[in-house]
Amino acid sequence: MALSRLQLPKWLDQQTSLQVDHPFTLSCILIFFTLFMVWLANRYRTKKLTNNLPPSPPKLPIIGNLHQLGSLFHYHIHILSEKYGPIMLLHLGSVPTLVVSSPDMAREIKATHEIVFANRPRTTAMNMLLYGCTNIVFSPYGEYWARLRKISAMELLSNRMVQSFRYIREEETALMIQKITCLSSAQSSVNLTQLLKTLTNDTICRCALGRKHGEEDGKMNRADLAVELVKMMSTLCVGDLFPRFGWIDKITGWTGRIKKLSKDVDMYLDQIIDEHIIQNNKDDPQYNQDFVDVLLQIQKNDINFTRQNIKALILDMFIGGTDSTYKTIEWTMAELLQNPNVMRKAQEEVRKVVGTNKKVEEDDIQKMKYLKLVVKESMRLHPVSGINIAESSKATNVKGFQVPAKTPIFLNYWSIQRNSKSWERPEEFIPERFTNNAVDSGGQDFNFAPFGLGRRICPGKSFALSVVEFTLANLLYWFGWKTVGGEKLDMSEAFTSTICLKMPVHLVAVPYFS
Numbered sequence: 057m058a059l060s061r062l063q064l065p066k067w068l069d070q071q072t073s074l075q076v077d078h079p080f081t082l083s084c085i086l087i088f089f090t091l092f093m094v095w096l097a098n099r100y101r102t103k104k105l106t107n108n109l110p111p112s113p114p115k116l117p118i119i120g121n122l123h124q125l126g127s128l129f130h131y132h133i134h135i136l137s138e139k140y141g142p143i144m145l146l147h148l149g150s151v152p153t154l155v156v157s158s159p160d161m162a163r164e165i166k167a168t169h170e171i172v173f174a175n176r177p178r179t180t181a182m183n184m185l186l187y188g189c190t191n192i193v194f195s196p197y198g199e200y201w202a203r204l205r206k207i208s209a210m211e212l213l214s215n216r217m218v219q220s221f222r223y224i225r226e227e228e229t230a231l232m233i234q235k236i237t238c239l240s241s242a243q244s245s246v247n248l249t250q251l252l253k254t255l256t257n258d259t260i261c262r263c264a265l266g267r268k269h270g271e272e273d274g275k276m277n278r279a280d281l282a283v284e285l286v287k288m289m290s291t292l293c294v295g296d297l298f299p300r301f302g303w304i305d306k307i308t309g310w311t312g313r314i315k316k317l318s319k320d321v322d323m324y325l326d327q328i329i330d331e332h333i334i335q336n337n338k339d340d341p342q343y344n345q346d347f348v349d350v351l352l353q354i355q356k357n358d359i360n361f362t363r364q365n366i367k368a369l370i371l372d373m374f375i376g377g378t379d380s381t382y383k384t385i386e387w388t389m390a391e392l393l394q395n396p397n398v399m400r401k402a403q404e405e406v407r408k409v410v411g412t413n414k415k416v417e418e419d420d421i422q423k424m425k426y427l428k429l430v431v432k433e434s435m436r437l438h439p440v441s442g443i444n445i446a447e448s449s450k451a452t453n454v455k456g457f458q459v460p461a462k463t464p465i466f467l468n469y470w471s472i473q474r475n476s477k478s479w480e481r482p483e484e485f486i487p488e489r490f491t492n493n494a495v496d497s498g499g500q501d502f503n504f505a506p507f508g509l510g511r512r513i514c515p516g517k518s519f520a521l522s523v524v525e526f527t528l529a530n531l532l533y534w535f536g537w538k539t540v541g542g543e544k545l546d547m548s549e550a551f552t553s554t555i556c557l558k559m560p561v562h563l564v565a566v567p568y569f570s
């Protein structure tokens with residue numbers, strides 16, 4: 057009820073006497089008043105923030121925009137961004153998520169506000185499988201992350217180290233060529249996908265862990281363990297989309313599955329580390345130290361560098377390395393089969409450079425200019441890690457739009473690398489487009505970033521390219537390639553942790569030298 061002018065002094069007087077008589081009441085009024093002012097200020101701020109949020113497709117209660125997304129996540133967000141613009145806010149369940157789909161907006165995230173967006177979002181599975189995300193890929197930008205990156209760069213992924221692993225690449229590739237030759241003489245088709253997976257996994261295992269960890273003791277194949285890990289790591293559970301309903305994951309058995317996988321992976325890593333400790337205690341002068349030995353050495357001198365840190369770093373090499381490398385080779389072979397003229401040109405070059413030596417040397421690769429263009433074009437059209445993920449560490453204004461703190465960001469490089477404003481005939485496989493084009497995957501070009509950008513760019517780029525180019529040169533040198541029964545190859549995509557071919561690639565290999 058409103059107080060009349062005359063009543064007001066009297067009322068104030070009463071209140072004053074109340075305050076004096078009841079200090080508890082005074083506190084309550086003050087607290088209430090302060091809370092009210094904070095609420096008003098917050099409301100004003102939130103309104104200001106939400107006013108400037110990036111455009112969003114209309115959302116449904118509870119599920120947000122989930123109904124507008126299908127299994128080809130990269131494709132569906134590409135379609136939505138064509139309508140709602142290159143910066144758009146999607147609601148994945150109750151989680152607002154920023155989608156960026158143009159080189160200019162990518163520059164904002166990866167250059168202008170790089171430090172703010174230098175973290176990555178984590179899923180529940182990642183936290184459970186990656187020792188609380190203490191690995192390079194998911195640890196927050198800062199001293200610990202920088203240290204891990206430096207260790208892996210110096211001890212495994214530097215150009216010098218990549219060179220030193222040359223004999224491993226040569227041996228593993230020779231083994232694969234041998235297997236293909238056998239299959240071909242038995243008139244059998246080649247499951248190229250499986251062979252490439254084994255090749256990259258074995259190469260990475262030998263470089264990082266000192267030996268292969270393939271099919272062993274009748275348990276799950278170790279290569280499959282890595283693939284399963286990557287697959288589960290990128291699954292979103294109910295709790296990720298609707299934090300208040302995380303308990304449902306326990307009921308559905310999802311949490312149990314992740315726990316079981318996490319236990320298997322942990323036992324495997326323990327076994328690797330124990331093997332190395334035993335070997336180191338032998339003091340064998342013939343023994344070549346590998347990445348794990350270096351990590352154990354660091355641990356001896358630094359009590360803060362724990363066994364878990366070592367395990368997380370080992371996992372990085374599998375997560376980062378195996379899938380993306382073999383799938384890049386797989387896509388390239390598939391495109392070559394689709395484009396016989398490009399295949400012929402690449403084969404002519406490889407065979408001309410190698411000549412009649414009957415051995416592809418790593419030094420030859422530098423002379424294979426066309427092959428390098430083929431790989432570049434393949435990574436443009438099929439960036440296996442095409443969704444680059446980041447997270448805002450604080451609320452930030454991006455080109456006039458407010459991005460709240462802790463917002464997950466998806467930079468859709470699959471879409472950016474097919475943008476018709478930057479690329480002519482973007483859907484076609486044309487390696488020649490890179491002939492007089494200085495665009496490079498070194499992380500400076502916002503139109504083309506198959507290895508990412510900025511400070512968190514992939515540290516395994518040289519390692520990966522050395523495997524991709526050497527393997528392709530060998531496949532093209534030794535064999536002619538046909539599809540099984542002359543059928544057209546199924547180029548359908550799938551989106552798992554990476555953007556890959558939906559179906560494994562089966563081909564017929566025809567030996568070039570008979």
Ligand code: HEM
Nearest residue numbers: 193373376377380381384441507508509512513514516520
């Ligand atoms: C063709 C193969 C590969 C592709 C296409 C690829 C692509 C990428 C991309 C796009 C990123 C994210 C970069 C960013 O956020 O800007 C990344 C990160 C990373 N990659 Fe690779 N990668 C490949 C091979 C490898 C290999 C062989 C290794 C190691 C053995 C590796 C280790 C990593 C690590 C540790 C990170 C996290 C870096 C960080 O967060 O600081 N990658 N990779």
